[in-house]
Amino acid sequence: MIIKKFIARDFKTAMKQAKEEMGRDAIILHTGQVRKGGLLSFFSRPQVEITVAVDDSLKVSSDKARRNPVFPFSNSVTSKSKPVELELAAVANSDKREKELLDELQRMKQIMTDVKLKMYEVEFIKGMSENVQIFYEILINNKVEKELALKIVNSVEARLPSDKSNDENWAKDVCLHTLQEYFSEAKPISISNGEKGKLVFMVGPTGVGKTTTIAKLAANLAFTEGKEVAVITLDTYRVSAAEQLRTYAEIIDIPISVVFNTFDLEEAIKQYGDKDLIFVDTAGRSPYHDEHMEELREFIEIGKPHEIILVLSVTTDSNDIKNIYCKFNSIGIDKIIFTKLDETSSYGQILNTVYEVEKPIAYLTTGQNVPDDIEIPDPLYLAKMLLRRDEA
Ligand SMILES: Nc1nc2c(ncn2[C@@H]2O[C@H](COP(=O)(O)OP(=O)(O)OP(=O)(O)O)[C@@H](O)[C@H]2O)c(=O)[nH]1
Numbered sequence: 564m565i566i567k568k569f570i571a572r573d574f575k576t577a578m579k580q581a582k583e584e585m586g587r588d589a590i591i592l593h594t595g596q597v598r599k600g601g602l603l604s605f606f607s608r609p610q611v612e613i614t615v616a617v618d619d620s621l622k623v624s625s626d627k628a629r630r631n632p633v634f635p636f637s638n639s640v641t642s643k644s645k646p647v648e649l650e651l652a653a654v655a656n657s658d659k660r661e662k663e664l665l666d667e668l669q670r671m672k673q674i675m676t677d678v679k680l681k682m683y684e685v686e687f688i689k690g691m692s693e694n695v696q697i698f699y700e701i702l703i704n705n706k707v708e709k710e711l712a713l714k715i716v717n718s719v720e721a722r723l724p725s726d727k728s729n730d731e732n733w734a735k736d737v738c739l740h741t742l743q744e745y746f747s748e749a750k751p752i753s754i755s756n757g758e759k760g761k762l763v764f765m766v767g768p769t770g771v772g773k774t775t776t777i778a779k780l781a782a783n784l785a786f787t788e789g790k791e792v793a794v795i796t797l798d799t800y801r802v803s804a805a806e807q808l809r810t811y812a813e814i815i816d817i818p819i820s821v822v823f824n825t826f827d828l829e830e831a832i833k834q835y836g837d838k839d840l841i842f843v844d845t846a847g848r849s850p851y852h853d854e855h856m857e858e859l860r861e862f863i864e865i866g867k868p869h870e871i872i873l874v875l876s877v878t879t880d881s882n883d884i885k886n887i888y889c890k891f892n893s894i895g896i897d898k899i900i901f902t903k904l905d906e907t908s909s910y911g912q913i914l915n916t917v918y919e920v921e922k923p924i925a926y927l928t929t930g931q932n933v934p935d936d937i938e939i940p941d942p943l944y945l946a947k948m949l950l951r952r953d954e955a
């Protein structure tokens with residue numbers, strides 16, 4: 564990349580100079596006015612300064628291209644000395660170059676958008692009261708996405724009475740109130756009176772805590788609420804996976820079936836028809852593995868669950884969470900469980916996800932202990948978590 568400044572008495576002249584020297588592909592990075600140096604500079608007429616950039620590799624190749632234009636198919640007629648393959652290679656090269664150019668432009672566009680967003684952010688935040696600026700920092704440190712954090716603090720600022728803008732407690736209350744509005748009421752599994760055979764599928768990527776969460780829920784429902792619970796596992800890929808659930812089932816003293824195909828699934832569901840709740844544990848799926856997703860879809864079509872719960876770990880990056888959600892949502896998702904809250908101090912992923920996907924949270928899990936480390940979060944609890952400062 565070559566970057567150069569051109570100064571002239573007006574914009575047209577500066578542009579002409581730039582084009583002559585840098586070529587037609589040059590991009591303007593900046594324009595402004597300058598005065599010539601020296602004692603009398605203050606009284607002199609301002610001049611126009613433009614800063615332009617050009618990709619140097621592009622300049623050479625485009626100059627060459629202008630000197631030796633490529634006419635893809637004319638050579639086979641006009642010149643027999645050049646083999647056709649050479650011409651094709653030239654076309655392929657020029658296509659490759661064009662793609663590189665487009666990629667480069669795309670990258671520059673992204674940089675400019677980022678710079679614009681940064682400038683907008685600085686200006687926007689500078690105009691807010693100090694307490695709101697502090698909350699913005701807390702949200703960002705909690706990994707709330709920038710655009711969402713800006714939206715939130717903008718509402719907070721608008722709601723904060725002007726005579727209370729320096730009152731930290733007022734600002735905090737308004738912030739908590741605003742954040743709560745981004746969360747709907749938690750929707751834990753509920754079993755209506757007389758309802759039998761409620762079928763709940765637990766799905767999600769590998770290792771997020773599906774089996775452990777089923778064990779926590781089954782134990783709580785059986786011990787605390789006196790419900791009759793059964794579990795079915797479709798995770799037959801690893802012997803240890805079925806054994807893990809079997810061990811929990813034995814401790815809780817509930818029946819378990821290991822199911823290998825859709826026929827067995829139908830049978831097991833019928834068998835447990837008189838139970839209050841049937842959990843179906845599924846094998847961890849890479850959402851990018853179409854074959855696995857298809858298999859899961861078949862089980863869901865046959866099972867016809869009352870609820871499908873997607874289990875996500877808060878230790879997963881927000882963008883990955885969104886991709887995972889999109890893939891799993893093709894089989895239908897009713898609720899979300901976020902796990903491993905004990906493994907992070909930033910909870911922005913939760914807000915970023917529910918804001919984007921608009922699905923209720925059923926539970927949060929906060930550790931490996933079965934059955935204790937599970938909670939039903941209300942919106943105030945979630946809002947408080949997001950305003951927690953990392954004391955470290
Ligand atoms: N720290 C922490 N660990 C958890 C939590 N929930 C589950 N785990 C741990 O995460 C690991 C994986 O848990 P599993 O329940 O086997 O996860 P899974 O989603 O069933 O995994 P696959 O069946 O392999 O896809 C285990 O070591 C669990 O103890 C949690 O809330 N916090």
Ligand SMILES: [Mg+2]
Nearest residue numbers: 773774804847
């Ligand atoms: Mg499992």
